[in-house]
Amino acid sequence: MATSRLFRTTSAAIAAAALLMSGCSSGSSSSGSEASQGHATAGPGRTAPSGSPALAPLPDATPANLRPYYDQKLSWHPCGEAGFECATMKAPLDYAKPSADTDLKLAVARKKATGPGSRIGSLLVNPGGPGGSAIEYLQQYAPQPAAVRARYDMVAIDPRGVGRSEPVRCLANKQMDRFTQTDQTPDDSAEVDKLTTAYRDFAKGCETRSGKVLPHVSTIEAARDMDVLRQVLGDKKLTYVGASYGTFLGATYAGLYPTHTGRLVLDGAMNPELDSRTINVNQTAGFDTAFKAFAADCIKQRDCPLGTKSIEDAGEQLSALFKKLDAHPATTGEARPLTESLATTGVIAAMYDEQAWPILREYLAQAKDGNGRGLLTLSDSYYERSPDGSYANQMFANPAVNCLDLPPAFASPDQVRAALPGFRKASPVFGDNFAWAALNCAYWPVKATGEAHRIEAKGAAPIVVVGTTRDPATPYTWAKGLAAQLSSATLLTYEGDGHTAYGRGSDCIDTAINTYLLEGTTPPKNKTCR
Template sequence: MDIRHRARLRISLLACATAVGMLLSGCSGSVLPVGAERSGTPAAAPAADLEPYYGQRLSWRECGVPRFECATLKAPLDYAKPDGQSIKLAVARVKATGPGKRIGSLLVNPGGPGGSAVDYLQGYAGIGYPAPVRARYDIVAIDPRGVARSEPVECLDNKQMDAYTQTDQTPDDQTEIAKLRTQYERFAAGCQQRSAAVLPHVSTVEAARDMDILRSALGDEKLSYVGASYGTFLGATYAELFPNRVGRLVLDGAMNPSISARELNRDQTAGFETAFQSFATDCVQRSDCPLGTTSAADAAKNLKAFFTKIDTQPVATGETRKLTESLATTGVIAAMYDEAAWPQLRDALRQANNGNGAGLLALADSYYERDPDGSYANLMYANAAVNCLDAPPAFASPSDVSAAVDDFETASPVFGEGFAWASLNCAYWPAHATGAPHPIEAKGAAPILVVGTTRDPATPYKWAKALASQLSSGKLLTYDGDGHTAYGRGSDCIDTAVNTYLLEGTPPPPNKRCQ
């Protein structure tokens, strides 16, 4: 597995964690916070009580990785009380290599919410972004508040998280429903116990405001940015708050901020079904396909039967954890993000059919960012914390989920039931939602490039079309293909269009489509 593929499975491919109830959701407050611009007005100086933050300069130091530098940015914990407690945010950069005149800073975010942008920069973007872009931009990353190195949200110890990831998410009776609800309640209570101070202040609006402080600290008049998956919502939120500070924004694998958490999760369920059908169509043409060689429809039935079997008969993995239905489902979902993982998934399913679940367990562990020593990154904790602030819960009770299961199974006969029950977690969240779904227009912003992939599992293509149409300056670029996001994934057509926009400020022509 090459460095790009590892990075995508462990960082940028983690936009959706619905398999364990961490829903990807769109939001932001309907009222602009203090210090933000109103659409269409000139760029204003920050409010007086924010000047100490906007006036700071970063003290760069070596990071232990050649050519990479790190710094710490301060921001208000609570923007309503900027004179109160501050929060420390981790920042990293790799400076422009040349040749050519430096354009400025290019901020990158891999998605999540909860993915570490600093890890993404050091593991991929700082060395893997196209050379012409790295030549003329300082590539910069900030771990959003609550994520990784930026005062991370913590919820469970490693053993508790193991138990959480193994919980049955296709409950067969009231006893199993009660067990699932208990796990969600324990998860939420653990977050409150370990992260009470930061938990109400990790919304996307606050993270976007932190980005504007970073822009100022970097000495840039405007923000240039590449955001993937959830990073598109973060970037769009920035554009809504600070439209006249928008430089060149690329929103790849776009979210639709105007839909409810329930709509979002159902759409995503359908997206993973589309991706699975593409995988299955490819698989059944191979003589060794572990799901049969007749049709994609039969492959889906066989996978569903496999999940049903291990629901009562977990498969050995060579370690103390067995492959449960929930872990197997997560492993399959992980491989849907990138068609380069399909051979690995075929092998893992073949092994599991022969009584060895190690391959699917490894895929699930990659998804959860669980290391071989049993420790977890804070990805899933931050994911829930951000999403549960950004929008009201998809469901309020188990009975609400039960009533919606048929609708979700219509969207995906294979994954629908699990995705429906996974959407319950925010019902028990201790911090009330501060955001609400609404269209983002960002009137007055420079052209914003929105990139959509037609068979993207986690951010369905229709979301990219919706966001591009909502943004007053949105320009849609389409990749006709598989996998999650498009930039830097092998399409010369996509990469050329994005690079031209970043380097010259010229978006592609209307209705540009790549294969």
């Protein structure tokens, strides 16, 4: 089953259907007092017109009990790819009650500026998720673009609970296999019970294996870690490129530390003002838009496995395939058959990047003939399942952050049933799947501490928000919403398909962002690239 609110961004390469994805979510979280944690609060004059509170900035002065973290020195050593260095940074488990006895060890990596040209500073990158490893992303991102790499030290920190930074774990590999095969479009009360049991078992596994960190993996706490890193690196301002959920992390940083905010690129933007249910309905509609774009292209191809009649007919044929797999899973050449849930996840994975469309056509044709191997491969890429059967940490960290950042979309199966018509209207193909996926946080062992809110970041330097018009995971309206909230934002629009825009083949987008990062010049107002 696809994890609710997992928003992924793909790399340009899709060799062997190896989609390298990450995602994003909305919301904020904190523990302890609001003042010490930077909790979203609405003080005098800070209530947004819509009624949602605005994120209050933290004091400029560093509290005395946090000085040891801000004053620490990192010990760098060579690691991984040539030219990369790694280090470990200490951060308090709980910013309200810092204690060396419970400190977290967060993994940091960098690749120093190569020249020519004078070094500008550090450029922090994050691929989103929540749960995507920023260090792994850095190793792919750092080689490009050359002009930016030349002037910046490229830096990444795996957020708390993610990758190499005290990762959240929930299920053993075989348990995760069973979880991903659980029917997420239940047809009767028995299947509903199986689904809710799967969610409960998943949550219990997270509590058992990662109970220490679960209450402290919020976006606000990750943003606070970024400010510690900024100081430790010796930068007065944070320069940052965040994709997908990384835009929410970056915007949260700007809201908490507007005077520390330098050049921020927020690509595939989230709108933090939306509640969980709205986010899920919007994303459902986003994937429907992406599927229609795929279908419009597919029906023009002679090999389209969904026919050549119309977009609507293509959707009906895909729904029929899912229904067939629900009753009779396809063989895959291994012990795991292609179930409806795995097939749906495979199709969703291919919606993130239009370069995957030819692969998806081929794999859908195979599935219709009873061979589910291709769609299983796409599903495995989405879940970051390795050929040896092991899973990366992202699918565990993702709900850990999401369920802490916002109250759950639904509290019970009855609420999902009542909402199904709205989800089906948003997407006849994916509506049921996305609605039931949004139930997962109802059983989370840690109560949500965040809420939907505005981020204004008054006093921050100019920020560039990037939105793609047919983005499946972060709909374009979200980019417009975030840009409208941020007091210093400029919206840069890419009219096209796929999730995120920077570094995905648009010279117009890349030139605008590179110019901003290198010279500080924002794109013209209302600039659109095609």
